[in-house]
Amino acid sequence: MTLDxxxxxxxxxxxxxxxxxxxxxxxxxxxxxxxxxxxxxxGIYITLNADFLAAVQILIYVGAVSVLLIFAIMLxxxxxxxxxxxxxxxxxxxxxxxxxxxxISAIISFDWQPSAEMSGMVRTQDIAGLLFSExxxxxxxxxxGLMLLAAIIGAxxxxxxx
Amino acid sequence: MSVGLEHYLVLSAILFCIGMYGAxxxxxxxxxxxxxxxxxxxxxxxxxxxxxxVDPEGPVLSGQIFVIFIxxxxxxxxxxxxxxxxxxYRSRRTVDAGKNDLMKG
Numbered sequence: 001m002t003l004d005x006x007x008x009x010x011x012x013x014x015x016x017x018x019x020x021x022x023x024x025x026x027x028x029x030x031x032x033x034x035x036x037x038x039x040x041x042x043g044i045y046i047t048l049n050a051d052f053l054a055a056v057q058i059l060i061y062v063g064a065v066s067v068l069l070i071f072a073i074m075l076x077x078x079x080x081x082x083x084x085x086x087x088x089x090x091x092x093x094x095x096x097x098x099x100x101x102x103x104i105s106a107i108i109s110f111d112w113q114p115s116a117e118m119s120g121m122v123r124t125q126d127i128a129g130l131l132f133s134e135x136x137x138x139x140x141x142x143x144x145g146l147m148l149l150a151a152i153i154g155a156x157x158x159x160x161x162x
Numbered sequence: 163m164s165v166g167l168e169h170y171l172v173l174s175a176i177l178f179c180i181g182m183y184g185a186x187x188x189x190x191x192x193x194x195x196x197x198x199x200x201x202x203x204x205x206x207x208x209x210x211x212x213x214x215x216v217d218p219e220g221p222v223l224s225g226q227i228f229v230i231f232i233x234x235x236x237x238x239x240x241x242x243x244x245x246x247x248x249x250x251y252r253s254r255r256t257v258d259a260g261k262n263d264l265m266k267g
Binding site for chain 2: 001003004007008011014015018019021022027030031034037038041044045047048049050052053056057060061064065068069071072073075076084085086088089092093095096097099100103104107108112113114122126127130131136137140144147148150151152154155158159
């Protein structure tokens with residue numbers, strides 16, 4: 001019951017802040033709303049029993065990505081231009097609403113058979129076991145590390161002063 | 163009616179469509195990247211909801227592992243994307259996606 005209330009509050013806040021990101025003209029304010037949106041998504045992970053992911057969400061998105069975004073906004077301030085919409089506004093709205101309608105009708109019409117009871121707590125230990133085991137995702141983990149290294153080098157090379 | 167899988171999936175769909183609308187409509191490249199982050203978060207919510215609700219026997223954690231990898235890719239994408247945007251701004255003094263059309267055929 002408490003989780004239901006928490007879900008509704010978080011869901012409304014999440015959608016509201018996402019809408020604000022899209023419709024606020026000031027880029028900096030949009031970034032602040034995006035940070036709030038990341039926070040509410042972390043709360044939604046907690047209602048889904050994924051505590052570790054909530055912590056990771058706050059560390060990576062609220063901590064790192066948002067700082068990067070704010071730096072980029074500060075470095076590329078267009079003179080009072082804000083973020084105007086392009087010419088595609090009406091077609092994009094139609095496409096978005098059509099996609100939303102298709103997805104929601106598909107979700108509602110499909111007969112999901114979710115498990116009746118929540119099967120125990122998800123422990124961080126289990127995630128680590130799956131992530132680092134030979135039969136699990138250890139190869140993907142190493143590739144992800146390599147990709148992060150490549151991304152860091154790429155960002156440094158792109159931003160280095162000549 | 164208690165909150166179930168459908169609620170999370172519908173929330174995910176709504177967030178995804180908001181992000182897609184923003185990514186299509188906005189002209190500031192930084193805002194486009196922000197909208198793409200919203201779309202990635204929407205997908206993550208759907209994956210965690212599947213991992214939480216659909217488990218035939220015992221918890222299936224693959225959904226949460228996928229979310230971790232998506233977060234890694236999103237962080238790398240944000241770093242490289244923002245670096246590219248700042249580099250473009252340095253040489254062309256604009257981040258308007260409509261004006262950076264040097265590679266247009």
